[in-house]
Amino acid sequence: MRGGLLKNNVDKGVMDATFKTYGYETETKYFGLHAGIGRSVPVGEHSVLDVYGKYFHTYTERDSWELATGDPYELDGIKSDRIRAGGRVTTDRGGAYRYYCGLAYEYEFSGDAHLKASGAPVDADGLRGGTGILELGVNFKESHDSPWSLDFNVKGYAGVREGVSAQLQAVYGF
Secondary structure: OEEEEEEEEEEEEEEOOOOOEEEEEEEEEEEEEEEEEEEEEEEOOOEEEEEEEEEEEEEEOOEEEEOOOOOEEEEOOEEEEEEEEEEEEEEEOOOOEEEEEEEEEEEEOOOOOOEEEOOEEEOOOOOOEEEEEEEEEEEEOOOOOOOEEEEEEEEEEEEOOOEEEEEEEEEEOO
């Protein structure tokens, strides 16, 4: 489970008929949970295949804001329900580093956003549908010499969601 506050600060998010741009700030609460199941299977002498399935649910509360022009915007609460199935191969040759790569398929069942600008609905595409995910990463594991572990990964998305993300995570074990 997780929850928190989403804050957005957009410099040039809206353009009027004279091509003048306007920014805005938003702040809203969110809540999410996910559950999963998986299995690890040895593959060769130094590698393990992790096969998994996960379910994700996220809810973002309704939000509203006003541009410098005085135009009001309203965004309804957004509910997202996704499932993901995939696998990841991790190779560990006994050194300080583990390398991994993975493939997954994710399907979004909802993810529709409803926006109103000055009281009028704005057409927006939802995120319903499938996305393929490719993941590559390296993990520096903690040892008797150091309680720190570091993980760096890059993910590519193709399908309904498209793009690239990168993550660096540091963990201190005690």
